[in-house]
Amino acid sequence: MGRILSRKRWRGQLVSTEYHYRSRVSSLLRSEVRVVGSLFHWDTCWRTVPFSVPTNSSSAISSRTRPWPKFMNWARMDSCYAAASFKEKQSENKDTDVWNMAEAGGDHELFGLMKQRFLSFKNHKYMKELEHFQALSKAQYPKVIAKYAFRFILLKRLFMVIACADSRVCPSNILGFQPGEAFMIRNIANLVPLMKNGPSECNAALEFAVTTLEVENILVIGHSSCAGIENLMKIQEDVESSFINKWVTNGNVAKLRTKAATAHLSFAQQCRFCEKESINQSLLNMLSYPWIEDKVRSGLLSLHGGYYNFSSCTFEKWTLDFNGCTVNEESSSYAIKEQEFWS
Numbered sequence: 001m002g003r004i005l006s007r008k009r010w011r012g013q014l015v016s017t018e019y020h021y022r023s024r025v026s027s028l029l030r031s032e033v034r035v036v037g038s039l040f041h042w043d044t045c046w047r048t049v050p051f052s053v054p055t056n057s058s059s060a061i062s063s064r065t066r067p068w069p070k071f072m073n074w075a076r077m078d079s080c081y082a083a084a085s086f087k088e089k090q091s092e093n094k095d096t097d098v099w100n101m102a103e104a105g106g107d108h109e110l111f112g113l114m115k116q117r118f119l120s121f122k123n124h125k126y127m128k129e130l131e132h133f134q135a136l137s138k139a140q141y142p143k144v145i146a147k148y149a150f151r152f153i154l155l156k157r158l159f160m161v162i163a164c165a166d167s168r169v170c171p172s173n174i175l176g177f178q179p180g181e182a183f184m185i186r187n188i189a190n191l192v193p194l195m196k197n198g199p200s201e202c203n204a205a206l207e208f209a210v211t212t213l214e215v216e217n218i219l220v221i222g223h224s225s226c227a228g229i230e231n232l233m234k235i236q237e238d239v240e241s242s243f244i245n246k247w248v249t250n251g252n253v254a255k256l257r258t259k260a261a262t263a264h265l266s267f268a269q270q271c272r273f274c275e276k277e278s279i280n281q282s283l284l285n286m287l288s289y290p291w292i293e294d295k296v297r298s299g300l301l302s303l304h305g306g307y308y309n310f311s312s313c314t315f316e317k318w319t320l321d322f323n324g325c326t327v328n329e330e331s332s333s334y335a336i337k338e339q340e341f342w343s
Contacts, residue, residue, distance in 0.1 A: 132180070158213065158216040158217065159177075159182040159183070159215060159216075159217050159218075159219065160182065160183045160206075160209040160215040160217070160219070161185075161218075161219050162185055162186075162190055162192060162218065162219070162221070162282070163185075163186045163220075164190040164221070164223055165186045165187055165188055166223060166228075168310055169221070169223045169308060169310065171184060171221055174308055183205075183209045183213055185201070185202060188228040188248065189222075189226055189228030189247075189251060190220055190278075191228075191250045191251050192220065192250070192286055193250040194250075194285050195285075195289045197250065206286070206289065207289075207291070210289075210291055210292055211291055216302065217301070217302050217303075218286065218303050219304045219306055220279050220282045220283060220304070220305055220306065221279075221305075221306040221308060222275050222305075222306070222308070223275070223307065223308045223309070223310060224272065224308070225310075226271070229271055229274050230271050231245070231248055232249070232251050232252075233267070233270060233271055233274055250285075251274075251278040251281060253332075254274055254278040254280070255274060257277055257281075258270055258273050258274040261273065276305075276307055276316075279306070279307065280305060280320075280334050280336065283303045283304075283305055284320070284327060284332055284334045286303055287322075287325065287327045296320075296322050302319060302320075303319070304319050305317070305318050305320070305336070306318075314341065314343040315341075315342040315343075316339070316340070316341050317340045317341075317342070318337070318338060318339040318340070319336065319337050319338040320335075321334075321335040321336055321337040323335075324337075
């Protein structure tokens with residue numbers, strides 16, 4: 001038993017010694033840049049090394065080269081690992097340096113970070129999809145393309161998205177919209193005003209999307225912890241109005257419905273209720289525009305609601321049921337269908 005154990009220890013020491021020897025040889029070879037500097041690149045520079053490259057061919061070895069020694073394989077492997085590790089650390093350090101520069105303060109550093117992101121977008125996305133982006137430079141036809149490989153069906157749905165301006169809620173990030181897929185507008189609390197309230201940036205975008213781009217779907221996306229909705233719920237009638245207050249009053253009907261339905265709940269719970277109620281009110285407000293109502297009635301346009309909870313990272317989606325809605329000056333009501341919960 002003692003002999004067996006001593007043999008195992010001896011073999012372990014031998015393996016350790018061999019690995020140490022290999023590492024030392026690899027380091028020495030890599031340090032000799034003039035001799036084998038080009039050895040570690042996957043190109044034709046292999047021939048610059050005074051060794052013959054191993055091949056499956058049985059041809060005679062040239063008199064100008066020597067047989068490929070085994071330790072060169074070790075050097076090649078170790079250098080590849082080292083190069084990959086160095087490249088990864090270099091990339092991480094570069095990103096860290098950029099972030100540190102941005103945190104240090106100053107517009108120059110912040111725009112330096114934006115520059116890095118832009119160049120990354122250009123090199124890794126734009127150049128790889130050059131044909132697609134060149135087509136987009138001539139005209140936009142916002143549509144989401146869905147491919148069903150097993151059924152060999154290609155669906156194209158023209159899309160418009162109305163979302164909150166909150167920096168935490170980016171539809172392109174959450175739902176994966178790519179350039180050219182969705183015509184998008186963002187405002188405080190993702191509100192759509194009634195037509196009678198006059199022109200605004202929101203209804204101007206709606207008109208362009210529906211009448212010019214002829215989108216087939218409009219998706220209004222709300223979200224949890226919305227400061228705009230919280231401001232709406234806090235507004236008092238006798239408070240001096242601001243630009244923000246004037247805008248969020250477009251959701252007054254949703255606020256009144258929330259107060260009536262959730263009087264027994266806490267203020268935070270009332271805000272959560274109003275966040276979803278305001279989405280439905282925006283969908284209903286869109287029917288006050290004749291060119292939207294006509295298309296919805298004829299089935300050429302569908303209105304959808306979406307709610308993103310970034311605390312639990314869940315998404316709720318539903319569609320406005322036009323046949324169950326009533327819109328008039330005195331009162332209005334809505335119905336929804338095709339509800340889905342993504343988690």
